[in-house]
Amino acid sequence: MAVGVRPRSELAVAAGLQVGMRGGITVNSRMQTSDPDIYAAGDCVEIPHLVSGKRTVFPLGSLANREGRVAADNIAGMVSELKGAVGSFIVKAFDLAVGCVGLPLATAQAEGFAADISWSSPMDRAHFFPDRGLLNIGLVFDRKSRKVLGLQGAGPANDALSVRIDAAAAAITAGAIIDDIGIIEMAYAPPFNSAIDPVNAAAYIADNLCLGLMRQINLADFNGWMADPSSHPDWLVIDVRHAIEAEPYMAKYGGQWLSLPYDQIRARYGELPVDKQLVIFCNAGSRSFEVQVFLAQCGIKNTVVVPGGFNLLHRMGVGWLPVE
Numbered sequence: 053m054a055v056g057v058r059p060r061s062e063l064a065v066a067a068g069l070q071v072g073m074r075g076g077i078t079v080n081s082r083m084q085t086s087d088p089d090i091y092a093a094g095d096c097v098e099i100p101h102l103v104s105g106k107r108t109v110f111p112l113g114s115l116a117n118r119e120g121r122v123a124a125d126n127i128a129g130m131v132s133e134l135k136g137a138v139g140s141f142i143v144k145a146f147d148l149a150v151g152c153v154g155l156p157l158a159t160a161q162a163e164g165f166a167a168d169i170s171w172s173s174p175m176d177r178a179h180f181f182p183d184r185g186l187l188n189i190g191l192v193f194d195r196k197s198r199k200v201l202g203l204q205g206a207g208p209a210n211d212a213l214s215v216r217i218d219a220a221a222a223a224i225t226a227g228a229i230i231d232d233i234g235i236i237e238m239a240y241a242p243p244f245n246s247a248i249d250p251v252n253a254a255a256y257i258a259d260n261l262c263l264g265l266m267r268q269i270n271l272a273d274f275n276g277w278m279a280d281p282s283s284h285p286d287w288l289v290i291d292v293r294h295a296i297e298a299e300p301y302m303a304k305y306g307g308q309w310l311s312l313p314y315d316q317i318r319a320r321y322g323e324l325p326v327d328k329q330l331v332i333f334c335n336a337g338s339r340s341f342e343v344q345v346f347l348a349q350c351g352i353k354n355t356v357v358v359p360g361g362f363n364l365l366h367r368m369g370v371g372w373l374p375v376e
């Protein structure tokens with residue numbers, strides 16, 4: 053396995069051309085270097101990231117081709133520009149597709165955005181369709197401006213994730229805010245999609261987070277606590293899945309894991325302790341959110357949901373999940 057890419061810009065440096073912070077050759081939007089008679093394109097150049105605004109190296113064949121076309125157009129006397137990129141990529145890792153566009157959460161935070169992420173674990177096609185697969189989508193957004201900063205995800209090694217990355221790429225390139233993502237008209241038929249597309253749903257969740265309707269636990273905090281329950285004795289998981297699904301967790305985590313199935317919440321919410329931080333858990337995160345809203349209407353506001361639920365944690369391979 054190899055990790056990381058460094059531009060081979062020694063020749064350009066030796067020729068006196070300007071290179072950037074990452075060692076890539078500096079080019080303008082017409083792919084001209086600091087010597088306007090010399091053009092550069094591909095893995096060796098730095099171009100602006102359209103989200104961060106900073107110049108960076110995008111070692112991607114898709115962009116190398118586009119840059120080559122822009123350079124060729126200009127060399128041939130046409131005016132052609134590439135203003136920057138959002139870095140869409142997708143890889144197949146065995147039976148998994150993994151992709152990203154824009155900035156991941158940590159990078160967005162490091163860049164100074166008020167960045168947050170909406171996690172979801174939707175199906176890649178209609179829930180009743182036989183060969184459906186599980187997607188995990190993380191939409192990164194700025195809480196203050198509502199600007200969409202990135203989308204990352206994992207899913208089956210088919211076209212399902214690619215479609216969502218591409219839709220987000222077009223929107224992010226156009227400077228979309230959450231609301232724009234929520235109204236992208238994604239094509240729907242059960243063999244291809246759900247009636248509410250995962251990209252739209254990710255935007256709805258982001259909207260709920262911005263509005264304060266949804267309060268979520270930081271996944272790193274949650275996983276840290278599950279690995280060391282004594283670190284937060286005042287936290288209690290409310291598992292709103294079917295009782296049979298909660299059984300192995302109750303057996304393993306005893307006093308910190310309570311089974312209260314979704315269809316019993318209205319009758320039994322009075323049993324919930326008021327002196328605990330209630331961490332609501334389900335398979336995908338959506339039932340947890342509905343329970344959170346209901347409890348808030350009942351005056352119980354000491355709740356957070358586990359975003360993406362079991363399906364996300366399972367795909368992340370967290371070690372504390374009981375074997376199922």
Ligand SMILES: Cc1cc2nc3c(=O)[nH]c(=O)nc-3n(C[C@H](O)[C@H](O)[C@H](O)COP(=O)(O)OP(=O)(O)OC[C@H]3O[C@@H](n4cnc5c(N)ncnc54)[C@H](O)[C@@H]3O)c2cc1C
Binds near residue numbers: 094096110113114116
């Ligand atoms: C294993 C792998 C898988 C990839 N998969 C994808 C993918 O799925 N999607 C994607 O978008 N990108 C992918 N990439 C990245 C993509 O291949 C590169 O971004 C793209 O090829 C860069 O194009 P380039 O023209 O800048 O450089 P290159 O394609 O590397 O071309 C540079 C050429 O210059 C030649 N050369 C080097 N030195 C000299 C010299 N001194 N004199 C003459 N010739 C020289 C080299 O032999 C080479 O042919 C992948 C890369 C790798 C390594």
